[in-house]
Amino acid sequence: MEITDIYNKLKKVFGDGIGELKTDVPVSPFFFADRSKINAVALFLRDEESLQFDNLSCLSGVDYDKDNLAVVYHLFSYALGHSLIVKCLIPKSDPKIQTVSDVWAAADWHEREAFDLVGMVFEGHPDLRRILLPDDWEGHPLRKDYKVPEFYNGMKVPY
Amino acid sequence: MGILNKLDISVEQFESGNIIITSMDKLLNWSRLSSMWQMFFGLACCAIEMMATSASHYDLDRFGIIPRPSPRHVDIILISGTVTLKMATRIKRLYDEMPAPKYILSMGSCANCGGPYWEHGYHVLKGIDRVIPVDVYVPGCPPRPEALLEGLIKLQDKIRNQSLAKHTA
Numbered sequence: 001m002e003i004t005d006i007y008n009k010l011k012k013v014f015g016d017g018i019g020e021l022k023t024d025v026p027v028s029p030f031f032f033a034d035r036s037k038i039n040a041v042a043l044f045l046r047d048e049e050s051l052q053f054d055n056l057s058c059l060s061g062v063d064y065d066k067d068n069l070a071v072v073y074h075l076f077s078y079a080l081g082h083s084l085i086v087k088c089l090i091p092k093s094d095p096k097i098q099t100v101s102d103v104w105a106a107a108d109w110h111e112r113e114a115f116d117l118v119g120m121v122f123e124g125h126p127d128l129r130r131i132l133l134p135d136d137w138e139g140h141p142l143r144k145d146y147k148v149p150e151f152y153n154g155m156k157v158p159y
Numbered sequence: 160m161g162i163l164n165k166l167d168i169s170v171e172q173f174e175s176g177n178i179i180i181t182s183m184d185k186l187l188n189w190s191r192l193s194s195m196w197q198m199f200f201g202l203a204c205c206a207i208e209m210m211a212t213s214a215s216h217y218d219l220d221r222f223g224i225i226p227r228p229s230p231r232h233v234d235i236i237l238i239s240g241t242v243t244l245k246m247a248t249r250i251k252r253l254y255d256e257m258p259a260p261k262y263i264l265s266m267g268s269c270a271n272c273g274g275p276y277w278e279h280g281y282h283v284l285k286g287i288d289r290v291i292p293v294d295v296y297v298p299g300c301p302p303r304p305e306a307l308l309e310g311l312i313k314l315q316d317k318i319r320n321q322s323l324a325k326h327t328a
Contacts, residue, residue, distance in 0.1 A: 096315045133282065134245045148281045152244045159277045159285045 001050060001082050003029050009051070014041060028032070030072075030085035038071075038088050039098040045075060045084070045102055047082030052079040056104035063144045069095055069120050090120050099124040117142040184322050191234065191260065192318040195311070198233045198253065199226040203240025205267040205301040212304040222311060230256040235314065238293075240301075241269035241276065242284040254291045262318070264310055265293045268300045275300075 018041070019032035033041050045053040053075040064070035068088040076083045090097050099113045099122040101107040111122040112131040119140030122128055130137060136153075139146055149157055181324065197219075201209055213219045217221065227233045230253045254261070265287050268274035273285035287293060294317060297310035 134248075146281070153248060155244060155247055155284060155289055157244065157281065157285075159273060 001080065003084070006051060006082070006084055007031060007042075009048070010041065010044070013044060017041065026086055028083075028085050030087055032087050032089060035071075035088045035090055035097045037098075038086075039100060039103065041086070042073070042100040042103040045086075050080075052077045053084060054078055056106045057083075059110035059114065061108050061118030061120060061141060061142070064089060064117060067092055069118055071114060071120065073100070075124070077080070095120045096123055098122070101125055116140070119143060173302050184324075187323065188319050190243075191321075192315040194223040195235045195262070195314070195318075196227045196233045197224050197229060198236040198257075199251070200236060202227050202242065202246065203269065205239040205270070208301045208304060208307065209239040209266065210236055212307050217304040217308060219308075219311075222315070223247045224311065230254075231258065233257055234260070235262045235264060235305075237264050237266050238270040238287045239266045241274065242287050242290075243282050245248050245282070245286055247284045247287070247290050249285070261320075262294045262314055263287070263291055264295045264297065264314055266297045266299075266307060266310070267302055268298060271296050271298060 003023075004021065007018070010020050014037055017034040019034075021029060021031045023029040045051050055076045055078055056073065058072075058074040060072045060074075062070040062072060066089070069092055071088045071090065073086040073088075074083070075086065076115035078079050088097055097120055099107065099111060101111055101122070102124065104151075108126070109131055111125055112128060114120060114121060115125075115128055116130040116132050117140055129135070138149065141148075151157060187230070194231075201207075210297050211217065213224075219302075221227070224235075230236075236254065236257065238250070254263070269276065270287045270322055272281060273283055276283035277285055284290065295310045295314045299306050302310070
């Protein structure tokens with residue numbers, strides 16, 4: 001299925017929950033989805049007969065711009081062979097977003113990684129702990145405003 | 160006598176055989192440097208070179224270097240790769256569990272000084288010597304097996320010159 005057909009299908013069901021389709025981009029076309037609807041959108045993408053996005057290829061956390069974080073979902077359908085990119089903006093003042101780990105189990109650890117490094121909170125996630133950094137780490141290092149600490153557990157960090 | 164050919168230490172031998180005299184230092188050093196058991200422990204891409212060195216082509220066994228699965232058994236630990244801060248706390252613990260005398264060989268640029276992560280690696284320890292004392296540094300990214308062997312032979316030289324009378328490292 002072509003990207004515009006997929007987009008129109010979603011737009012018909014979710015209306016304002018789906019932003020404008022951006023095709024004039026150097027990479028694959030994408031659109032923004034509302035962070036409070038992403039779980040329903042994900043479930044629809046997976047279960048709708050003509051979409052069947054059975055595979056979450058990647059879930060990334062991004063420090064998007066001055067006021068927003070973002071989560072990027074790369075989806076693929078093994079059944080139908082088409083793919084899709086969906087993004088969700090999350091304001092830094094209230095960094096919360098719905099989990100999709102109940103839709104694709106692959107999202108479980110991906111969301112933990114995004115939380116660990118970028119710091120958005122996935123509401124409804126079964127076990128949102130740090131996954132790469134040690135449990136006692138402070139801050140989220142892939143934020144643009146992250147400052148490297150002088151010491152970690154008595155070990156000097158800067159060169 | 161086969162063993163005397165392998166002893167690269169000065170010995171006195173009696174004509175009747177079966178008795179040799181040497182110094183305690185030389186005997187201890189010789190036995191230590193001939194059986195440097197190594198921690199079964201790899202960190203990053205350097206670990207692949209370390210495994211290549213262990214395998215039949217370069218054959219670490221011929222130096223008496225064999226990997227052991229417990230820090231209680233080992234004499235040397237090869238820090239073979241990038242040391243993250245998370246792993247550094249574990250390495251410190253493993254080092255503390257090793258019985259003395261213990262030796263550290265830091266393999267590759269990451270373990271030596273942080274390597275390519277020296278500036279932007281918020282998670283990388285900039286040199287394992289910030290946590291545990293290092294005997295030999297082997298430069299390279301990663302070092303070839305020949306370089307690692309050179310480092311291990313240097314470590315053997317260091318052990319050969321130890322003395323019970325004076326404390327060295």
